[in-house]
Amino acid sequence: MPIVRRTRADLDLSKVDWSRVAAAGDEAIDEQIAGDPDVSPVFTDEELARARRVLPPPAPEDVRAIRQRLGLSQEQFAARYGFSVETIRNYEQGHRKPQGPARVLLRVIASEPDAVTRALAR
DSSP states (O other), X not given: OOOOOOOGGGOOGXXXXXXXXXXXXXHHXXXXXXXXXXXXXXXXXXXXXXXXXXXXXXXXXXXXXXXXXXXXXXXXXXXXXXXXXXXXHHHHHTSSOOOHHHHHHHHHHHHOHHXXXXXXXX
């Protein structure tokens, strides 16, 4: 039988027999690995025991630095990019942190401010 490669997105998880998956013991798993070397674990047990999940902290968006680099006042920056002046003040004073779409917009402004200005002018 040919091997069909699939990603998690391709699977219909509602059709998985989870009780069978939960009941699979070490012997059954060892048999599957022996039958298909592509199923074997990527890490040894020792490597897995030493492994730690490392997530880089999100980079804070320094609104003041972006605004000052562009030579804009808080009022000018807010008007040009669609923020309220109060929001800009809260970001700069550390009362709030940019989240979601605002954070994405600030990253784009930091790297391509003219593109954002052109896009918003349309």
